[in-house]
Amino acid sequence: MNRVLSFLSRNRGLVLVCAGLLVILTITGCGHSSISQPWNLLNITGHMPPLQFTLMRDDGQTVTQKDYLGKPVLLYFGYTNCPDVCPTTLADLATALRQLGPVADQVRVLFVSVDPARDTPAVLKSYTNAFGPWFVGMTGSQEQLVTLTKRYRVAYRLGKPDAKGEYAVYHSSAVFIFDRQGKARLLTSLSDKPDVIATDLKRLLAE
Amino acid sequence: MRIKYLVLLLTVFCLPAFAGTLSVTGAWLRLLPGDLPLAGYAHVTNNTGHTLTLTGASSPEFSDVQLHRSVVHDGMDNMLHIEAITIAAGKTLDFIPGGYHLMLFDRKHPLGAGQHVPVILRFSDGTQYTAEFVVKGATGQ
Numbered sequence: 001m002n003r004v005l006s007f008l009s010r011n012r013g014l015v016l017v018c019a020g021l022l023v024i025l026t027i028t029g030c031g032h033s034s035i036s037q038p039w040n041l042l043n044i045t046g047h048m049p050p051l052q053f054t055l056m057r058d059d060g061q062t063v064t065q066k067d068y069l070g071k072p073v074l075l076y077f078g079y080t081n082c083p084d085v086c087p088t089t090l091a092d093l094a095t096a097l098r099q100l101g102p103v104a105d106q107v108r109v110l111f112v113s114v115d116p117a118r119d120t121p122a123v124l125k126s127y128t129n130a131f132g133p134w135f136v137g138m139t140g141s142q143e144q145l146v147t148l149t150k151r152y153r154v155a156y157r158l159g160k161p162d163a164k165g166e167y168a169v170y171h172s173s174a175v176f177i178f179d180r181q182g183k184a185r186l187l188t189s190l191s192d193k194p195d196v197i198a199t200d201l202k203r204l205l206a207e
Numbered sequence: 208m209r210i211k212y213l214v215l216l217l218t219v220f221c222l223p224a225f226a227g228t229l230s231v232t233g234a235w236l237r238l239l240p241g242d243l244p245l246a247g248y249a250h251v252t253n254n255t256g257h258t259l260t261l262t263g264a265s266s267p268e269f270s271d272v273q274l275h276r277s278v279v280h281d282g283m284d285n286m287l288h289i290e291a292i293t294i295a296a297g298k299t300l301d302f303i304p305g306g307y308h309l310m311l312f313d314r315k316h317p318l319g320a321g322q323h324v325p326v327i328l329r330f331s332d333g334t335q336y337t338a339e340f341v342v343k344g345a346t347g348q
Contacts, residue, residue, distance in 0.1 A: 081243060082286070084277045170285050
């Protein structure tokens, strides 16, 4: 005991530095402390239900949220005949994921088409492949889509077809982000830049 | 004498190209697979000294080109078909992701990244301008 006390008094400077470091580590949340930095994206923890769906994947398989447990999931509703906002959002997500490096492979982006009449699994597969390996196309029956969109309070509506039968689809522009356990955590908007999204995804992956 | 005449003739023919210019910069198309419609983006600057009204566009590579505008309101994305866009003298019309854009339907031949596609912009005063749009991948790379 005396030896310890004499060590401490002889190395007072070192002890102070160590104590200081301990305080800093606690505050900055290196141990997932409750005092945490705010997220860049909108924090929806506790405000949206956990991930739950039954949909047809772009390989023709029926899948549920259980197939994605253990992976952070980004959920986005759109349609492939949308040449502007949908690909812009997906391209931004691709840029964010590329910034993450190899850990991005743990993430899945589920692009859920609310236009199943035009978006067959084959169309969805070639569409999502164009953005990167992390993208998965999905769609479902009207009932499956209504169940899912209602769950996340997402509205969508098919526009009036023009003379050639082309129609636009009104849809939510937000991306829902779920953690590895399927808990709803963050929401992006169109104005969120890829590096901002990447920063939050990195943090979510480190949990 | 003959050369003088030729020079005069050339000057007359070249005049429209120099008098009051319209410039198009950063023009590109986002390539999507299959027959999906594509979006075109560019910055169109009106330095002609008078107001211009863009009333349409076309391309030999597509059956139809339309002027569109994405409007995100209350978190909902809505795409509007636009008939005409006015560009005041000295102003730039930005066709950008999430805003005004060209929508190009039914490509006539398969397209690849790096290719150049001519797009003709038509104005209400009868003038038109051909811009070269470069094809980029889905992610804009």
